[in-house]
Amino acid sequence: MKQVNVQYFKHPYAEFVLGAYSGKLCLCDFRYRKMRTAVDNRIARGLNASFVEASDDVIDLAKKQLNEYFLGERRNFDIPLLLVGTDFQKQVWDALAKVDYGETSTYRDLAVSIGNENAVRAVANANGANALAIIIPCHRIIGGQGELVGYGGGLALKKRLLELEQNLFL
Numbered sequence: 001m002k003q004v005n006v007q008y009f010k011h012p013y014a015e016f017v018l019g020a021y022s023g024k025l026c027l028c029d030f031r032y033r034k035m036r037t038a039v040d041n042r043i044a045r046g047l048n049a050s051f052v053e054a055s056d057d058v059i060d061l062a063k064k065q066l067n068e069y070f071l072g073e074r075r076n077f078d079i080p081l082l083l084v085g086t087d088f089q090k091q092v093w094d095a096l097a098k099v100d101y102g103e104t105s106t107y108r109d110l111a112v113s114i115g116n117e118n119a120v121r122a123v124a125n126a127n128g129a130n131a132l133a134i135i136i137p138c139h140r141i142i143g144g145q146g147e148l149v150g151y152g153g154g155l156a157l158k159k160r161l162l163e164l165e166q167n168l169f170l
Contacts, residue, residue: 002049005056014153020058024082028132033152039131046084075101077135092126099140102165106144
């Protein structure tokens with residue numbers, strides 16, 4: 001059976017699980033999030049692969065770039081990615097990836113950007129299913145009234161990430 005190489009990465013901001021498959025990062029998620037099992041199962045099924053703790057050059061690159069991001073030295077990631085999900089989820093994640101560093105958007109704005117303004121709830125669900133936290137910046141999505149809403153890493157972390165990105169413009 002094929003395998004997804006995984007490693008745990010503990011950082012002062014959060015503890016992550018990172019996964020790589022065939023030279024591409026397919027997982028960068030919060031180790032203890034509520035949807036951990038669902039996300040892992042979707043990736044394992046989608047790739048017909050099992051998770052194996054192993055070293056991997058792509059995971060090493062992801063750790064390096066995440067550290068740079070948290071230090072305020074990196075705004076964009078250039079890691080080869082593998083998105084594992086439905087066509088709709090991938091469409092939403094592609095739109096998420098276009099939300100610039102230091103900016104925010106709403107679920108409604110994302111729905112409009114993919115040409116489906118009535119799919120706000122489905123867009124929110126796809127956002128929540130994102131397996132590439134930070135890199136596909138779901139933390140930049142806020143509620144329609146500007147409030148902080150759902151985040152796999154918790155609202156306190158979401159607030160810290162948005163503050164990290166905003167502080168670099170001071």
